Amino acid sequence: MTSVLRLGPEDNFSLQEAGRVLYAQGWPEVHTVRNMLAQWEWLVAQVERGYTATLSEYLDDLSCREWLSRAGLLVTEPARTLLDQALQPLDTRFQAATEDDGSGALARHGHAGQGDGWWWKRVPRRLIGRLATDLARFRGR
Incomplete structure (x- = not known):
């Protein structure tokens, strides 16, 4: 994360502490903001290329x-x-x-309770592989 904005010790501590707080709230691991940004960037690139894993894996990656x-x-x-x-x-x-997942396939597959962010309601435009098959099944096609 680069910016002209300068972070002080309190800011850096809050970034480090966020992972520990979320772990205490039930997340399975202590993550760092940098690590999770890298995971989000990886997922975005996968979706742009054509995400091929399963619907469950897609939701996990989200x-x-x-x-x-x-x-x-x-x-x-x-x-x-x-x-x-x-x-x-x-x-x-x-x-x-x-x-937009207008069919509600993601919700029917069970992401409910993970949050209400807009990302939970988005499906790749380029559907290939297992994700395409899984989404077709949950869309009733």
């Missing part, structure tokens, strides 16, 4: 964006600004590579 959203609520304002700056281009790319 959880990194949920984690980042929740972490943003735990950090200082300067750290949140920096996080938002890092997320904005990735979110734009993801939105361009996906479309």
Whole structure:
């Protein structure tokens, strides 16, 4: 995460502490903001190319964006600004590579309870492999 914004010790601590707080709230591991941003960037690239894994794996991979959203609520304002700056281009790319899940297939598959972020309602435009098969099944086709 690079920016002209300078983070102080309190800001850096809040970024580190977010992972521990989310772990205490039930996330399966202690993650770092940097690690989860890298996972989100990886997923965005996969979706742009054509995501081939299963629907369950897709939903699991989307959880990194949920984690980042929740972490943003735990950090200082300067750290949140920096996080938002890092997320904005990735979110734009993801939105361009996906479309609204108007059929509700993702919700029917069981992401309910993981959060209400917009990313939980987006499916790749380019459907190939197992994800295409799984979505067709949950869409009733």
